[in-house]
Amino acid sequence: MSTLHRRPRTRLALLLGAPMLWLGVAYLGALAALFITALWTQNGFTGLIERNWTLDNFRTLFTVDVYRTIALRTIGVALLVTVIDALVAFPIALYMSKVAGPGLRRFLLVAVLMPLWASYLVKAYAWRGMFSEGGLVSSAFEAVGLKSPGYGLAATVVTLAYLWLPYMVLPIYAGLERLPDSLLEASADLGGRTTQTLRRVILPMIVPALVAGSIFTFSLSLGDYIAVRIVGGTNQLLGNVVYDNVGAANNLPFAAAVATIPVIVMVGYLAAVRRTGAMESL
Template sequence: MTRALRRRLAAFLHRHAGVRLSLLLSAPMLWLGVAYLGALAALFLSALWSTDTFTGDLVKEVTWANFQELLTAEVYRTITLRSVGVAAAVTLIDLVIAFPMAFAMAKLASPRAQRWLVIAVLTPLWASYLVKAYAWRVLLSSDGVLGWGYGLTATVITLSYLWLPYMILPIYAGLERLPNSLLEAAGDLGARGWRTFRTVVWPLAFPAVIAGSIFTFSLSLGDYITVKIVGGRSQLIGNVVYDNIGAAGNLPFAAAVATVPVVIMLVYLAAVRRTGALENL
């Protein structure tokens, strides 16, 4: 491109703010619109189809049968509740472990130690998910170091371990932004530790906690591998989706099941929004 042409183009963009903006936004909007919302729409649409039980082909006629089955069969309710329970437990456990850790990292450690601690938190993410899950399988097996056996508890423990960094990092980032002077001021005004935490630290760190919980909650809700490895005989929503795609080739029903975690996350995000935490992120 010649210099003159480049200059003319620059001048044109300078004068036309609208064109400039649309050029800048087109890539992210395309991603959001096509790749993300488009995929969700396709998911919902295919959930309204069915498969021909005779040939296994897709029947592209709208039917609510999949959702009807999902809502009426008791087993899916049980599995949904179990999955939400596991996700909530994992989130809670991660919060209890992550908060003190993030606080120590952000407020007590020296700047040098802080860097090393962040690296230490990130290190487990470098190892494969499967390796970590299998490591827990060995730990939990009846002749293993822990020997607690498999089941839902084992699943919650393993998932808590896997997603812990996703809880620590947002809280750490949130607490780091919290000025030390606020803590000192609280102390000067006579607040003890617990009161300072309740009235200063927690409200200011709350959006970060929410951010972390969105990670741990949604990651746990969609997981189906950990529960296969350490879950014993239990199954979660993800397993139902997987079984219907992989084994039965029943894509429409799998899509219908997959809308359940989407709906749960939408409800969760709406609830979070009411608390106002999203505005402060």
């Protein structure tokens, strides 16, 4: 132990060696295998993978209209889910951190975490039941004289927003917990109204927390395919295209090419966020 104490670099290497090895081999190695597979092709007659280096899979993605539509639809759904979760999560987190007492705060924190204890499929099928004819959502729309949205993009967005909401609430709550109450009191003493304090003090201070939550909700929505199959009706997202090509079509190279789109989008999103300076404060 004394030897390790005198050699901090050795201690750090032993501490981080196994996790970094796992990251390099299991995660980055899998991504490398994904990109390499995307450059191969499938023999249309035998169905076997041919290791011929080509960009045909990516050319198909960018030239066939249906795949461009699915890609844009997936990004749009992920953005909408992220915005909805941010709008819903902020007042919840603000009340939990700055208004609620200690007992109520613990209760609300448990209430936010409780949906994570239930199975993903149980929650998705629960929303399917609510959007089905005669379900809670359908009955509510019919009660006010509106047509039920049924299965489709609206049901997909609502379901995904519900599924990922805790991943937005918790980072914002943590960010607001670190916000000193003295700043809010100083704003009030200087004559700042509630809306001014919210806009000029609170929101700028929790941008890193919003970024952290958006990374979770945006990335999880980009890759989701189960909820879309359950409540999405005939709509498809990129995850469904990957699933169909791995399963029924058994076209692994094209599935790998499709799977690179969410990866590239997330890399671009993280790069854009990093340029704002928000990543340094996470």
